[in-house]
Amino acid sequence: MRTREAGAGPLERGDQTRRHILDVSAVLFAEKGFAGASFTDLVQASGLTKGAFYFHFPSKEALALAAFADQQERWVEVVSRVADPSMKAVDQLAAMLRAACDFYETEVAARCVSKLCFELGEDPRLRPTLTPYLSIWEELIASIIRRGQVEGDIRGDVDSGAVARVSVAAWIGMNDVARVVSDGADFRARAEEFLEILMLGLRPVVAGETRGGSR
């Protein structure tokens, strides 16, 4: 599944092992959470000896932070890939949301990011490492909203930062809810609903337009 390093030439054995541990652990963290996945589970899932495993990751926390950063990087890569300079901002927003839904549906490992962020985030010591996961998305969305305002597709009087914060929080909440309600199956439908309701408020209303109030 992970081929980007392979394309860059054969990996050192150590790098391959590290890569393997990260991939396997991300799936386990996504499924069981940080507390739920024991170090023994993780070592067993890797098929490695305890010694080989410890050589790469001396603690479950170090492993979780590395898996978090690694999967977070994949999210940014996958979602940024759909950005196209010729695309209007509002279309880019929708395309990014859909690319993120595709990724969510096909890559169980990627789901560890949100889970680890909030579970590890209970520990104030780790927050400075984790919160950039939120701000990178907030900044990306805010910049697209501002472009949409310049392009005239988004009303100029909304606070782009507020829209971005609400969008990121809604995404995370939909993640939580979809997992418990449908094991993730209705996540995409929820995300589309959110986009529709959000855009209802963001579209500029031009003079003379009627927008279907109930009276």
Added chain:
Amino acid sequence: MRTREAGAGPLERGDQTRRHILDVSAVLFAEKGFAGASFTDLVQASGLTKGAFYFHFPSKEALALAAFADQQERWVEVVSRVADPSMKAVDQLAAMLRAACDFYETEVAARCVSKLCFELGEDPRLRPTLTPYLSIWEELIASIIRRGQVEGDIRGDVDSGAVARVSVAAWIGMNDVARVVSDGADFRARAEEFLEILMLGLRPVVAGETRGGSR
């Protein structure tokens, strides 16, 4: 803090003990989560003997489910209390949100609900017990949205169920984010931002109105 039972007359000693365990455990679950709060922690926090504790709650899971249900009942009580038949639906929505923010800020124990819902919800066996926590809010919000549509303050062409699902998910996500970013301190500001952006889309637009697009 919990006086409603006291008002109904003196409690049996067993009920008082159960009440005490529930209150103390809810705080611990709110702070540490289900996996993070060990059974030993919980017994110690209660100040009871292991035997007395076990008599009321034979397992951590049984205790967590009881604390969840108990705090969830308090949420519904506190938030429903602000409903006033003379209030317009849109005002009620805002008043409920603010009452919920007050409760969130003053009652740490109450925060165990969201945490336990998603942590225990990893186990498919427990989901039927947990998901009513979501649907009760979704149904309440949807009914207020529908009333707002009848009252003409909310556009008639939005799906009340979708608005309710998005609102509940956003609330949960804002919970997660605020905890990690500010230890909950900026939760209210996030909730107000959400309400503002949501209402931007829900308000009916009447013929001839201009709504501040950027062109």
